[in-house]
Amino acid sequence: MTPAVRGRRLPRSFYARDVLEVAPELLNKVLVCGNRAGRIVEVEAYRGGEDPASHAYKGPTARNASMFGPPGRLYVYFTYGMHWCANVVCMPEGTAQAILLRALSPLAGLEEMRAARPAARRDRDLCRGPARLCQALGIDRSYDGADLVRPGGHRLSILDDGADPPAAPGTGERIGIRLAQDRPWRWWVPEDPNLSRADPIRS
DNA sequence: ACCGGGATGTTCT
């Protein structure tokens, strides 16, 4: 058995702000999906119409619809023909900003995660990467648009368990994109072993 | 440890 996760859900107003404000504050919050949970240790901001790398840059499409919806919901997309990735939607309805969840520190439901990710050799590999964490938590298309503030049958939410975000988070360029690569819109918990890439050495 | 290539299919041009 894994310990129960306790904490309070964040209000919708928390998400109704610019991703550049919200993203670093998401660090150390807890993502819960059913009985599986992990602490958020790495995120990336995608800033809608201002951001050539955003799926919403060229306007609404069938795929990015939930990005244009209310804040505090999930935007889940399919990529490379086999992977799901999950984002937290920010800003009021009509403005498409979202924060990609890039890595979690596993907290609960470890047995289910291991079963869902047979390729993970160690527990630190379960949720280190945007597609890996979705695999570990069982997040797929059916979670697109899921409400984090008032969760329904999907039992998905983000909790504040009292852990503050890091006072001095790591920051750097986003990973795996071609356009707007220079914008330093990735944040992480320094030296966490579950990061999608090892924490770069800082002087 | 690090690197290179293949997998696989939706989305948009």
Add this chain to the structure above:
DNA sequence: GAACATCCCGGTG
């Protein structure tokens, strides 16, 4: 037809 907010495996040091 190309691009893709990735991952895994098998090579070499």
